[in-house]
Amino acid sequence: MKKRINRFITVIALLAAAITVQPRLSRANSAVINAPGGLVKPFITLVDYAGVEGASDPLQRQADEALEETNLPPLQQAYADAVLELKKRAVSLQASGMGMEQRARILHAERQALDEKYKALTPPDMLEKIYQRNIQEYGDKNGPTIDRLRQQGKSWKKIIAWALRP
Numbered sequence: 098m099k100k101r102i103n104r105f106i107t108v109i110a111l112l113a114a115a116i117t118v119q120p121r122l123s124r125a126n127s128a129v130i131n132a133p134g135g136l137v138k139p140f141i142t143l144v145d146y147a148g149v150e151g152a153s154d155p156l157q158r159q160a161d162e163a164l165e166e167t168n169l170p171p172l173q174q175a176y177a178d179a180v181l182e183l184k185k186r187a188v189s190l191q192a193s194g195m196g197m198e199q200r201a202r203i204l205h206a207e208r209q210a211l212d213e214k215y216k217a218l219t220p221p222d223m224l225e226k227i228y229q230r231n232i233q234e235y236g237d238k239n240g241p242t243i244d245r246l247r248q249q250g251k252s253w254k255k256i257i258a259w260a261l262r263p
Contacts, residue, residue: 172215172218172219175215176211176215177263179211179214179215180208180211180261180262180263181261181263183204183207183208183211183260183261184261186203186204186207187200187204187257187260187261190203190204197253197254197257198253200253200257201243201253201254201256201257201260202243204256204257204260204261205243205246205256205259205260207260208259208260209239209240212239212240213239241259243256246259
């Protein structure tokens with residue numbers, strides 16, 4: 098019961114924040130505000146990020162910029178959108194009361210699965226560039242493993258933030 102009350106208070110506070118934060122919202126969200134029912138999208142965006150440990154204001158700005166990006170190739174934009182959808186999953190995992198390590202492992206695995214799905218759709222020449230960059234950056238063509246991130250001293254919170262970064 099106490100948990101439900103805390104969630105209710107959080108939702109009310111976030112709704113109040115959505116109303117007072119409107120002037121700070123990005124151009125993409127501003128367009129939504131001016132549309133019928135315009136408060137819904139900014140509120141959902143605030144709820145998605147505010148409740149996720151590891152998600153921060155810079156992450157919010159980065160996500161907004163990715164959503165506003167219009168010159169990305171369609172496949173790359175679809176990938177960025179899919180990664181941004183993980184934040185909803187992060188919110189539901191946290192709301193379920195799951196521990197941070199377990200959430201980080203699940204979100205990392207889901208991000209890796211997205212990576213593989215979109216790599217399968219990527220043209221071979223571009224895929225080779227992606228693999229080379231990953232090897233150079235992470236020592237693995239498929240990107241950083243959760244073990245490598247932990248060996249580098251990344252906290253579970255930072256791993257969650259990485260998984261949600263577009």
